[in-house]
Amino acid sequence: MERKNLILMIASAGTFVEALDIAIINLTIPSIQEQFGIGAETVQWLQTLYVLFFGGFLIIGGKLSDQVGHRKVFLWGSLIFMLTSLGAGLSTGFETLAVFRALQGLGAAFIMPSAMSIVTHTFKEERERSRAIGIFSSFAAIGSGSGLSLGGIISTYLSWHWVFLINVPVLLITLVFAYRYLPKDEKGKSQKTDLLSGVLLVLGLLSLTYGAHELIHIKEQTYLVIGSLSAAGILLFLVIYRLKSAPEPLIDIHLFRHQSLVVSNMAFVALGAFFIGFLFLISLMLQKDMNHSAASAGLMLVPFSIMSALVAKFILPHVTKRLNSAQMGIFGWIFMLAGAVLLLASVHFGHPLPLVLSGAACISGIGMTFCFTALSVLGIQDVDASGYGVASSLGSTSYFLGAGLGLSFLTLMSQVFPSGNAVGDLSIVILIGYAVFALGMLLYFIIRSVRIRRDEVAVS
Known part of the structure; x- marks a missing residue:
């Protein structure tokens, strides 16, 4: 059991670092803007490139994890992430930083699904597995939450470069322990991975995001915006x-016959839009609207x-x-919704600090931990073990x-409907809409599942 727990800690350390890097950059945004002389709509691409490369290559990472081996892909992903973190931390130009930031997303795309597969193959009994996935997923939530506070403190007392350089020693230690203690991959039948579909997916998402981001400039750049959306x-x-015609498709479309996986993925879309939007907005609210320094804002978020x-x-x-996974998802989303409502109220009442921090506590302190864990379990609960890598990815x-897409949409709306504050009502109302959508999907799934069981009982 001790070896199993060590394996769980190694896998969780990997996912902690990649989740940390999503959040840690937010409170460093003003110092990056100041050094390179760029606006918020430009610096936002550091976050967008990371999450799109992460999301776009995740399925390839999951497929390779299932086919090449979980340990091997985890080691390669950790090495790529460590080297690109070093490159980002040493960057002296914004374009170089953006390239390394995107490649960080590639490394993270290999770490996440392989780490999840390591956990699910190590813990095979259902209750034991649920506990392990809960701990693993909570490390992702903790990484996202602690990233805000660490980013503010590091950027104030050191520099923004160190929010990337801090990853290097952590990942070096993780690599040593992973090489030493992770079980060897079983030799299986070698299969081709549909890399072309993965590349097309990333290019498609980048084109869609760029087109959505530049919609506000459609009059000045008509052909560029329409061309990007068309592409x-x-x-x-x-x-x-x-996916429908390739002999070895990147994704087995039969996975989507599982209603639990479909609902989990739709709720995950809302969770990504909500939480990354929240991280971006809370950093602007604390620093721009409430005039706190990055270090002060970071320290205020440490308790969460x-x-x-x-x-x-x-x-x-x-x-x-x-609670089962769907019920726990609803439990978590209620906290997310309550947090967004508290932030909306704070805008109307002049940003009282207790109200702002209460909203942040509901979202990053409580809600995210339950939501991410619940949706991770829900997504694989009906999938065969051989498909865990792809299903989790x-x-x-x-x-x-x-x-x-959610971050680009928030940026677009803030440009179309500017507010007197850095964070206006509309941005938070959009977050509330994401929460309501996710709650509706999960409630629908629970009601439908109850009806199916009732019909099965009636037939028998």
């Missing part, structure tokens, strides 16, 4: 065509990182015993697809 449509159509860890350690295991792909 996105063609590329994504080609992806769907290849601790809260997230305590919730994962002491409360999550008890909730998983009493589908959920993460949906999360980062939602993150990339």
